[in-house]
Amino acid sequence: MSENLNGGSQEQEMPKITIKRAKGYQETEAPHELSRIKKVIGVVSGKGGVGKSLVTSILAVTMNALGYKSAIMDADITGPSIPRAFGVSGQPEADEVGMYPITSKTGIDLMSINFLLPNETDPVIWRGPVIAGAVKQFWTDVIWQNEEFMFIDMPPGTGDVALTVFQSIPVNGIIVVTTPQELVGMIVEKAVKMAEKMNIPVLGLVENMSYTVCPHCGEKFSVFGDSHIDEIAEKFGVKTVCKLPFDSELAELTDKGEIESYKKDSLHAIAKMLMFLK
DSSP states (O other): OOBOTTSSBOOOSSOOBOOOOOSSSOOOOOOOTTOOEEEEEEEEESSSSSOHHHHHHHHHHHHHHTTOOEEEEEOOTTSOOHHHHHTOOSOOOBOSSOBOOEEOTTSOEEEOGGGGSSSTTOOOOOOHHHHHHHHHHHHHTBOOOSEEEEEEEOOSSSSHHHHHHHHHSOOOEEEEEEOSOHHHHHHHHHHHHHHHHTTOOEEEEEETTOOEEOTTTOOEEOTTOSOOHHHHHHHHTOOOEEEOOOOHHHHHHHHTTOGGGOOOOTTHHHHHHHHTBO
16 A cells, blocks of 8 residues: 555665653543544644644645555644645534544545634634643544544644643654754754653654755755754754755645645655654
């Protein structure tokens, strides 16, 4: 069922990556009894505005295109952007058994608070514990069927929702999104250290807006200065690093709700690593 990133058969030379969760830190909540979810990947950032939701969306689109049934839980309750990126709206179906995610054009299952609001621009003015409770219900009350990869778009920072997800949901690992500035790098270390304290493996680092390419000469320019992501990766023993450029095509597709039309292998390294995650 699975293909490699070039459309051929799955590569075999890469060893399997086994995640072993440490004992004693959390009693995770069971998902809905009808849910079937194989792998759960959290996408986090130390601060807002770094493109975390964009990376989440591209990851789901990439894995879905490779033949892996994918889903996104939009846990950024006060700043949900996943529905707009996929051009999806409306009320999810529900019955006495539970609630069902809304499916995108290419078959990616989505759940977001925006599907439950009267208007998508209505603000969610809730305190932290209520927001965290809503995220937990996305896990326990929604029927996620036959998902091979669920990506959780986390809110920025290390607050209530991150703690709830790490404690309540059996996350197999996280991907941390950042930008090149040194200040952002310092904040990223906070997210990585939180994951370490919660016994959650850091699977990879993504540096968004890492550079831009001159359309005339092809030379790369570092708009935000020198990158620090390799230093952070080495410090914490993270092997998988992706650097994403400014991409006007991607921005335009996202604004139009057509992110599933994006075809570039921007997250090649992480997608390849996830294929061998067991």
